[in-house]
Amino acid sequence: MRRIYSEYAYGPGPRDKCWWDETISEPAWPILNGSVEAEVAIIGGGFTGISAALHLAQSGVKVAVLEAESPGWGASGRNGGFCCLGGSKLSSVAMRRRFGDLATDTYQAGEIAAVTLVRDLLDRFEIDADTHSRGETQLAHSPRAMQRLRAEAADLARTGNEVDLLEADQLAEQGLNGAFHGALTTPVGFGLNPRKYLFGLSQSAQVAGAQLFQRSGATRITQRDGKHVIATLNGTLRASQVIIATNGYSSEDLPTWLAGRYMPTQSTAMVTRPLSEDELQKQGWFSDQMAYDSRNLLHYFRLMPDRRFLFGMRGGLLSSARSEKAIRSKLRHDFDQMFPAWNGVETTHCWSGMVSLSRNLVPFVGPIPDVKGMFAGLCYHGNGVAMGTYAGRLLSDLVLGQTSDLPFSTAITSMPRFPLGRFRRLLMPPAYAALGLMD
Secondary structure, three states, X not given: OOOOOOHHHHOOOOOOOOHHHHOOOOOOOOOOOEEEEEEEEEEOOOHHHHHHHHHHHHOOOOEEEEOOOOOOOOHHHOOXXXXXXXXXXXXXXXXXXXXXXXXXXXHHHHHHHHHHHHHHHHHHOOOOOOOEOOOEEEEOOOXXXXXXXXXXXXXXXXXXXXXXXXXXXXXXXXXXXXXXXXXXXXXXXXXOOHXXXXXXXXXXXXXXXXXXXXXXXXOEEEEXXXXXXXXXXXXXXXXXXXXXXXXXXXXXXXXHHHOOOOEEEEEXXXXXXXXXXXXXXXXXXXXXXXXXEOOOOOEEXXXXXXXXXXXXXXXXXXXXXXXXXXXXXXXXXXXXXXXXXXXXXXXXXXXXXXXXXXXXXXXXXXXXXXXXOEEEEXXXXXXXXXXXXXXXXXXHHHHHOOOOOOOOOHHHOOOOOOXXXXXXXXXXXXXXXXXXXXX
């Protein structure tokens, strides 16, 4: 495997003290040993891979999933638990300019369909994932940002979308008190425990007939006798078709087409101890809304059902024990600045993980060019709960050769390379510096 970060990024250090690990035990998937045959092999046991496996198995396909580490190891087991609209970093205007109206309208319909799909799966398989929040609230961090939210609210209202715009003086009564200039709530989405959701989904996939293997990372993919042969440390998996679902934990050579086409970057989160009612009232934050601010390098946060407060941010560019300590310190500093009444509240858990960006700032879901029977879904720009689940469902339809009943935009069917190839991380410090100045 050839990855663009140091080994530390893919080891236990960043995910040490992940809160979600305390909430549910991991399932005992077997390790792949010897030779296994399947119709479809899936590399990656997160939301995308497990969603694809579930939907394929329900269609009677013999499918096997290879997870390199333990269940829930990657981003799907350590994200902020925001099931919401998103997946792209392009504004609606920019997407229309780049891809056209039809592709943009279809993509936006897909965002809604993705959230609906997660809710349907939770209900159908009776997965208790501690859901809460009526949609998602964006908080303006500056007067200029609030002007943008007002314009967005007016535009959405003209097209018949339901939104809730709050001015600064209305925030406190809604339990959203802070140094914000207003807010816009879109009533699509909800918060959840991502690890409980992932494990509920994986159990349903196993019941449907999918084979799930842990600690069975793919080390090489070759073709033999018209099939893909995937080597692991302890065996091989042969399949006619393959889905790559590794997102921020991808490798430059699995397959080689991926080289230079994805950009892993870090997201860091923390949770506090449970807050008392007096502490909540003191800060004036008692809303169950999942929320994020309007910065380019955004913060995301929510009061969870057990009254712990989750707070996260983008921004880590390096991965080492020293840089991990620094980004966790920066996260706590920002938390104290934004919620000063809680300066004395302990952080009980803090961890980091990789999200993935694409050069054209939209996800990719589709066949890998020039490799028969190989598909991929990745690059959700930090919004993989809904979009990863949706991508897995779309990939299952592609593998089956059938037209999906979900919106499938042409905007997500190309994935150009970044400049600088394996050295593309050099692009990120100046980009982040510029975004920071804009904020």
